[in-house]
Each structure stands twice: as structure tokens, then as C-alpha cells.
Amino acid sequence: xxxxxxxxxxxxxxxxxxxxxxxxxxxxxxxxxxxxxxxxxxxxxxxxxxxxxxxxxxxxxxxxxxxxxxxxxxxxxxxxxxxxxxxxxxxxxxxxxxxxxxxxxxxxxxxxxxxxxxxxxxxxxxxxxxxxxxxxxxxxxxxxxxxxxxxxxxxxxxxxxxxxxxxxxxxxxxxxxxxxxxxxxxxxxxxxxxxxxxxxxxxxxxxxxxxxxxxxxxxxxxxxxxxxxxxxxxxxxxxxxxxxxxxxxxxxxxxxxxxxxxxx
Amino acid sequence: xxxxxxxxxxxxxxxxxxxxxxxxxxxxxxxxxxxxxxxxxxxxxxxxxxxxxxxxxxxxxxxxxxxxxxxxxxxxxxxxxxxxxxxxxxxxxxxxxxxxxxxxxxxxxxxxxxxxxxxxxxxxxxxxxxxxxxxxxxxxxxxxxxxxxxxxxxxxxxxxxxxxxxxxxxxxxxxxxxxxxxxxxxxxxxxxxxxxxxxxxxxxxxxxxxxxxxxxxxxxxxxxxxxxxxxxxxxxxxxxxxxxxxxxxxxxxxxxxxxxxxxxxxxxxxxxx
Numbered sequence: 001x002x003x004x005x006x007x008x009x010x011x012x013x014x015x016x017x018x019x020x021x022x023x024x025x026x027x028x029x030x031x032x033x034x035x036x037x038x039x040x041x042x043x044x045x046x047x048x049x050x051x052x053x054x055x056x057x058x059x060x061x062x063x064x065x066x067x068x069x070x071x072x073x074x075x076x077x078x079x080x081x082x083x084x085x086x087x088x089x090x091x092x093x094x095x096x097x098x099x100x101x102x103x104x105x106x107x108x109x110x111x112x113x114x115x116x117x118x119x120x121x122x123x124x125x126x127x128x129x130x131x132x133x134x135x136x137x138x139x140x141x142x143x144x145x146x147x148x149x150x151x152x153x154x155x156x157x158x159x160x161x162x163x164x165x166x167x168x169x170x171x172x173x174x175x176x177x178x179x180x181x182x183x184x185x186x187x188x189x190x191x192x193x194x195x196x197x198x199x200x201x202x203x204x205x206x207x208x209x210x211x212x213x214x215x216x217x218x219x220x221x222x223x224x225x226x227x228x229x230x231x232x233x234x235x236x237x238x239x240x241x242x243x244x245x246x247x248x249x250x251x252x253x254x255x256x257x258x259x260x261x262x263x264x
Numbered sequence: 265x266x267x268x269x270x271x272x273x274x275x276x277x278x279x280x281x282x283x284x285x286x287x288x289x290x291x292x293x294x295x296x297x298x299x300x301x302x303x304x305x306x307x308x309x310x311x312x313x314x315x316x317x318x319x320x321x322x323x324x325x326x327x328x329x330x331x332x333x334x335x336x337x338x339x340x341x342x343x344x345x346x347x348x349x350x351x352x353x354x355x356x357x358x359x360x361x362x363x364x365x366x367x368x369x370x371x372x373x374x375x376x377x378x379x380x381x382x383x384x385x386x387x388x389x390x391x392x393x394x395x396x397x398x399x400x401x402x403x404x405x406x407x408x409x410x411x412x413x414x415x416x417x418x419x420x421x422x423x424x425x426x427x428x429x430x431x432x433x434x435x436x437x438x439x440x441x442x443x444x445x446x447x448x449x450x451x452x453x454x455x456x457x458x459x460x461x462x463x464x465x466x467x468x469x470x471x472x473x474x475x476x477x478x479x480x481x482x483x484x485x486x487x488x489x490x491x492x493x494x495x496x497x498x499x500x501x502x503x504x505x506x507x508x509x510x511x512x513x514x515x516x517x518x519x520x521x522x523x524x525x526x527x528x529x530x531x532x533x534x535x536x537x
Contacts, residue, residue: 059429082431089426098296098469100422101478111419112430116412144477164430 010073012037012168012199013058018067020050020057027053030226031067033218035168038197040190040213042204044236044243045220050227051203052090054220055172058201059087071168083112086164088157090172090203096146102156103141106132109163124163131162134192135185151182158189169193171202175209183209207234207244219243267502275391276455277498280508282403283452283464284494288472288486289410290444291465292479296421302339302442303462305354306449308361309335311458314383315368324383325398328453332446335361340439365458386457386509388502395454402447409444417441418479455498457509464490464512471520474527489519 011034018031027050035041043051056062058069060076069076072084086109093105106128110120132138135155140148145156154174161169175186187209193200194213207214211234219230219240230236236244267273294302313331317324335357342353369380382390410417419427420437428434445465452461472485497512504511 061425061428080431082429085429087426087429089423093423096296097298098292098473098479098482099476100296101480104418104479105422108415108419108422108427109430111415111427111432113416113432116416142477 010037011035011070012039012072013201014070015058016068018054018057018069019065020053020062021065022053022062027222028057028220028227029224031220031228033228033231035199035201035216037167037199038194039215040194040200040202040210041216041218042202042207042210042214042234042244043218043220044204044207044240046222046243049220049222051220052172054227055087055170055201055203059085059170083114083164084166085168085170086161086166088154088161088169088171088174090176092150092153093145093157099144100146101141102132102137102143102145102148103128105145105156106141106160106163109160127165128159128163131159132156134162134189135159151178154178155182155185158186162189166198168199168201171200173203173205175204175206187213205244207236211235217244267499272389272391273502275393275396276388276508277495278396279391279399279451280455280494280498280512281491282399283448283456283461284468284490284492284512285487286403286406286490287448287452287461287465288468288490289483290406290441290448291462291469292483292486293417293421293441294445295466295469295473296479297441300466301462303445303449303465305339305358305361306332306335306442306446307453307458307461308358308365310361310446310449310453311365311383312361312368313365314380314453314458315365315372318372318379319368321372323394325395325450325453329402329447329450332449333443336442336446337439340435340442344435344438381507382457383453384457384459384509385507386452386455386460386512388498388508391454399451399454402451406444406447406451409440413437413440455494455508456512457507460509460513464494464516467513467516467520468493471516471523474520474523475530489516493519 013035014033016032018028019026020028031054043054045051053062057064071079072081110124129138132141135158137152137155137159145153148156158174175183190200190202190210190213204210214234216232217230217234217236218228219236220227221229230240291303294300310328310332313328314324316331317327338357339354366380416427416432416437417440419430419432420434424434448465449458449461452464456464468489469482469486471489472482476482476485493516494512497515498508500515501508501511
């Protein structure tokens with residue numbers, strides 16, 4: 001009977017032959033991946049290769065056509081231990097109709113049907129305080145979220161996910177358009193999560209700053225029989241460098257000079 | 265003779281205080297979810313309930329409550345189905361609500377348009393003692409729901425997708441919010457009237473958010489402003505002899521204007537601090 005059970009070493013996330021399509025177009029084809037406990041995984045690939053779609057499929061926000069998703073060894077359809085994962089979305093919170101403070105945003109990570117019937121605990125407030133402190137924005141907790149810069153708002157959303165105190169942290173392009181100072185906070189947070197033995201899945205276009213923290217890299221590509229074209233520890237094969245290191249490519253010969261010509 | 269010497273006036277004041285206090289607490293969620301006009305439509309749907317009550321000679325508050333609750337379910341169903349076609353479907357529902365209300369009321373024997381006017385714009389004299397009990401029960405439901413589900417409602421208002429990944433039942437919580445709006449509509453039906461009841465949900469919140477920095481503060485200040493506007497408006501309507509609904513809404517809009525003026529130096533102070 002137990003021969004049927006397939007729990008790959010207590011994988012935190014695993015998919016088998018996952019296929020996702022929307023509006024008739026296949027976005028993900030035959031994706032089988034595994035995130036082991038306490039591993040940091042980078043999910044890479046050009047725009048349109050389905051990185052965000054995969055993330056959404058993993059957390060049940062995107063219907064799946066074929067294949068299976070298991071979270072903590074439980075099929076997604078029966079999964080209910082949502083307190084074990086936290087998601088940092090790709091989009092910024094955006095301008096809000098009603099003022100929402102930084103503190104309220106982080107505190108919203110603690111909203112859950114499980115905690116419906118009891119008041120907010122002191123330990124939960126402490127989690128939120130620690131999370132904001134870790135991203136260096138505790139002093140802004142009373143401010144309106146939309147008065148912060150884009151990079152700072154991303155840090156608040158990261159703190160929000162940290163406040164969930166979850167075993168699995170999923171970050172969808174958290175560093176897009178971020179300056180060096182904000183980026184440094186992210187790198188430190190991921191390093192700390194790794195030390196804590198948390199499992200991290202991070203969608204990114206740029207491995208340069210975090211490559212030393214990555215245990216596994218997964219590269220997706222659009223319109224292939226198998227969306228996953230690479231899965232394993234870094235470094236990536238040279239043919240795939242463009243999906244992870246494009247910010248630091250040397251310009252090809254004959255490209256425009258870095259000195260900007262100014263019309264007289 | 266002071267206005268508190270009249271039984272009907274005491275009941276009207278209490279009813280107005282209840283709607284002023286609780287409507288903005290629900291309105292703050294509607295505004296955050298960009299559904300400010302939802303309460304408006306809910307009022308239109310409740311009008312059909314009032315028309316039915318007049319026609320069938322049933323009690324108006326329970327009948328309107330059932331119709332508004334059914335409307336809330338329908339609205340959430342339509343919204344969940346489709347975003348673009350949903351817009352038109354909602355418009356159809358709201359037109360139908362008004363038309364049905366006026367139609368049924370006109371068919372009711374012995375009821376003129378005056379009766380319907382009292383429900384459209386509120387009235388000082390129509391709050392019966394039995395109504396008050398119903399209003400208190402409805403307000404108790406609002407308070408209990410907010411205490412238990414308020415945090416999940418906030419999470420859904422902030423970002424429904426993230427809320428879903430926290431295990432929050434987004435559809436159920438959305439429907440719950442629509443139901444609360446339906447309850448507010450019915451609570452405000454007697455004093456503010458069905459055409460303007462959504463204003464008391466929205467205007468105090470819109471006024472408050474000009475100077476607040478958090479959701480909680482917006483809800484609290486909105487509620488205080490709603491209470492003030494309702495009581496002042498009701499008292500004013502007694503002396504000026506106009507329907508209370510428009511009076512309350514004009515006072516609330518006045519509050520919005522005052523805060524708009526005050527907000528400029530307040531913001532300047534905060535940024536230069």
C-alpha cells in the first residue's frame with residue numbers, strides 16, 4: 001500500500017508534470033520541480049516564460065490543467081495549512097483609497113481564519129515589530145504606506161511576509177527596480193532566512209547579488225516541450241547566463257558609447 | 265416644548281445615531297475596495313422590498329432586509345463572475361430595484377407617493393418602537409461581525425490574492441461585506457432614506473481620509489463624523505421642516521469641506537516635521 005506514497009524526502013514543494021494554460025495558450029509545460037527543506041531556490045527565465053504563473057499555481061491562485069502540486073506533502077486541493085507559507089507579490093500595494101499605515105500592512109499577515117476567535121497576541125505584535133526592524137523600517141510604522149518610496153514599499157511587503165513566520169517564503173521579483181541600499185536589505189533577509197532553515201523560492205532576473213545564497217536554480221523557457229530547461233545548483237550553464245546576469249553584460253563591440261553625446 | 269419631549273423624535277434621534285455611528289465602519293471597507301457605489305445600488309434593491317411590504321402589508325424592515333440580502337448575494341455573484349459584463353449587470357439590477365419599488369408601492373391600495381417618499385429621503389415620524397428593536401439587533405450583528413471577521417475583511421480589502429494565500433476565504437468574506445452593507449442600508453432606511461443611505465457610509469469616510477494615516481483611524485474618525493452629521497442633520501431637519509436624509513447628507517458634506525480646508529496645513533506640518 002505504501003508503495004504508492006511519494007513523499008520525496010519531505011519536500012516542501014513538489015510538482016509533477018504540471019501544465020498550466022490560460023486563454024487557450026500553454027504557459028507551463030510538464031513542470032516537475034522539488035523544493036527541499038531549508039533550501040533557497042532561484043526561479044529564472046526570460047519575460048513570459050511563466051515564472052509568476054508557476055508561483056501562482058503553487059499557491060492555488062492559478063488553476064492547473066494537468067499534473068499535481070504538493071505543499072508540505074499534501075496535494076494542493078486538500079492543503080489548508082496556509083500559515084506555513086508567505087508570499088511577497090510582484091506588484092506593489094499601489095495607491096490606496098483609504099490610508100493604510102505601514103504597521104497595518106505588516107499586521108495583515110496575521111489575519112487568518114485560524115486566529116479569528118482570539119484577540120491579537122503580544123507575540124504576534126512582536127513578530128511584526130521584529131519583521132519591520134529587520135527591513136529597517138520600524139521608525140516608519142505609523143506612516144501611510146503610499147508615502148514611502150517604491151523600494152521601501154517592497155521592503156514593507158517583505159516584512160509583511162516575514163511577520164507570517166512561515167516555513168516557506170515565496171518572493172516574486174522582489175527586487176525589480178530596486179536601488180543598491182534597498183537591495184542590500186533583501187540580500188540580508190534572505191541570508192537570515194537561510195540561517196533559520198527556512199525554504200525560500202525567489203523569482204529574479206539577477207543572480208549577481210544572491211548567487212552565493214542559492215542552493216538550486218530553476219530556469220524556465222517559453223514554448224518548449226518542457227518549460228524547465230535547467231534545474232540544479234548554480235552556476236548556470238554558459239548558454240543560460242543571459243537570464244540571470246543581463247545587468248552586467250559587457251556591451252557588444254560597436255555599441256553606443258557610454259558617454260552620452262549632448263547636442264550643442 | 266423641546267424636541268426630546270416627543271417620543272417619535274427620541275426614536276428618530278436614536279435611529280439616526282445608530283446609522284451615523286455604524287455606516288462609516290462598513291463604508292471604509294467599501295471605499296477601500298473601490299465599491300463606493302455598491303451601497304447606492306443596495307439601497308435601490310431594498311426599495312423593491314419596501315414596495316413589496318406596502319403591497320403585501322408586511323413589516324417594511326424585515327421585508328427590505330430580505331430583499332437587500334438577496335441583492336447582496338446577487339451582486340457578489342455577478343461581481344465574482346465577470347468584471348466587465350458585471351458592471352452592466354449591476355446597473356440592470358439597480359434600475360430594476362427602483363422600478364420594482366415604485367411599481368409595487370403604486371399598486372398597493374391606499375398608499376400615495378408620500379409613503380414612498382418617506383422611505384426614499386427619510387422621515388422624522390416613521391421610526392416605530394418595534395423598528396428600534398430591529399435596528400438595535402441589526403447593529404449588534406454589525407458589531408459582532410466586525411469584531412470576529414474584521415481582520416480578514418481588512419486583509420481582503422488590502423489584497424484579495426495575498427489574503428487567499430493566507431487561507432482567508434475571499435469569496436465568503438466578500439459576500440459578508442456586501443451583507444453588512446445591506447444591513448446598513450436597512451438600518452438607515454427610516455431616517456436617511458434609501459436614496460441617500462450610501463452617502464452616510466461614504467461621505468464621512470471620504471472626509472476622514474483627508475487627514476488620517478491609518479485604516480483604523482479613518483474608520484474611527486469617519487464613525488465620529490457620521491454620528492455628528494446624523495444627529496445635527498436630524499435636529500436641523502426638525503427645525504427647518506425638511507426630510508432628515510438630505511439634511512444629514514448636507515451636514516456630512518459640510519464636514520468634508522471643513523476637513524478639506526484643515527487638511528492642507530495638517531499635511532504641510534507632517535511633511536516639514
